[in-house]
Amino acid sequence: MSGDDRQNEEDRQKELAREHKERQAQRAAAQTAKARRNTFIGAAVAVVVVAGGIFAATTLVNKDGATAAGAQASASASPSAPASPSAGPTGLPTTTPPKKASDITCTYKRDNSVPHKYVGMPGKRPNMKLSTMTIRTNRGDIVIEVDPNISPCSVNSMAFLAKKRFYENTKCHRLAKPETSGVFLLQCGDPQAKADGKNPTDGQGNAGYVFGDEAVGVVPYTRGVVFLTQPADAAGQNSSQFAISLSDENSQIEPAYSVLGMVKSGLELIDKIAEEGVIVNPDDVTGDGGSTAPKNPLIIKRVILK
Helix, strand or coil, X not given: CCHHHHHHHHHHHHHHHHHHHHHHHHHHHHHHHHHHHCCCCCCCCCCCEECXXXXXXXXXXXXXXXXXXXXXXXXXXXXXXXXXXXXXXXXXXXXCCCCCHHHCCCCEEECCCCCECCCCCCCCCCCCCCCEEEEEECCEEEEEEECCCCCHHHHHHHHHHHHCXXXXXXXXXXXXXXXXXXXXXXXXXXXXXXXXXXXXXXXXXXXXXXXXXXXXXXXXXXXXXXXECCCCCCCCCECCCEEEECCHHHHHCCCCCEEEEEEEECHHHHHHHHHCCXXXXXXXXXXXXXXXXXXCCCEEEEEEEC
């Protein structure tokens, strides 16, 4: 082989190597983007695993008024952050004096980057008199106490979507259990979810708009706490999806999600569904698509806020 031929061969090998590296980078970027679109809690949570289980080291906060751990509120989507909150009757912090709707401006932004069901956007002024969210399902009612004084724009969004019947006949698409996902929670609110444990886009859907974080870190995500979910490593991407914590051990989840409220009744029906099993999706924890779904579906018939 002549010197020119050897040079040409070396150049060709370098070009092939460069193209191969570019393809790898493109695949990695696509995989990362897909993982970020999945609105999952589990793959990116900070949990401490001890002897095959999750070790919880944070104080329990519940509706019976247990002491709140880490009760300092973060800045919310409203201009004014809660000041020196103390535990209220729901177990969530409360502020004095109560906020006025005229003092709060909620900002919602259109988002059509993922599968969605768009029914419009909420108004900028929240209803500060709302206190209860009832989720009527095929298995019974789940009653949640909410506090617009703590998370006004989150409650405002839920009230708007409920009024628009956004959640009707949607399925709770994800039942994460410690043995499959490292956390124990039920996740709902993806309007396009099939909840069959197979659909690769389950967990990606939203309401066609997003809004900022609020009430992050006001309480640990212990049993009964309801919080909004958003893609891993994202911020300000709240929309229609929410999760209900089913274990005190979820207190080890990193404070990154807006607290919506506290379950007053109905946890036992979710516990029953959890006992009935799950359809495991191996891509769930990695965020590569789809979710581990309840074996027996939980279908939301209606959501009511008052």
